[in-house]
Amino acid sequence: MANALHKSPIKFIVATLIIVATIAYLSFTGGRDNKSYYVTIGELQGMGNKAYVRHLRVAGNVAPGSIHRVGTSATFDLLEQGRKLSVVYQGSEPPPDTFKDDAQALAVGTYGHDGVFHATQLQAKCASKYAPAPASATPATTAAATPPTTR
Known part of the structure; x- marks a missing residue:
């Protein structure tokens, strides 16, 4: 024992x-x-063969007029410092409501040999939501609306 x-x-x-x-x-x-590695569009385009084997995150502004939606998928272009990147998003959920022209977007996925970024996740922030209101949208002063008094 x-x-x-x-x-x-x-x-x-x-x-x-x-x-x-x-x-x-x-x-x-x-x-x-x-x-996943965060890279700029310029860095992505200069990575060479390393870009094809890594899971990446790329951010930029959505190019106006480039969004084409089909169900939960979308194609669009990201712009950053004069560089353009074509993105194909195929996710289980549709792009967020804030995903619009000129919105800041973050795509997560892989870069293909075809020169297109294949995203499986997409985040967007509407730039206009955080911009200051235009001057014409400020309320009028009450002094201009009040009639002059007579003495």
Whole structure:
């Protein structure tokens, strides 16, 4: 019986090491597969062959008139500092409501050999929502609307 007590802690230690090693391996490989690099359009176009094998995030402004929607998919162009990138979005959800001409957009996906960015996620922020109101939209002063008083 004394023999059985000595083998028990060794089995426990070995099992614990196997479990810890398995969790560490899965954490490392899962994190590596889900990692996406943020690049500008200029950096993307200058990456060469590295661009085709990485999961990337690219931001820019949506080119006016370039959005073409079909169901939950869309094609459009992103602009950034005079550079243009064609994007094909094929996601499980339609593009957000804020996805409009001149909106700031972030596309997450992969760059294809065809020169098109294939996005599976899309985020957009409407630029006009955060811009100051035009001067004509300010309320008129009450002094101009009040008739002059006579004495």
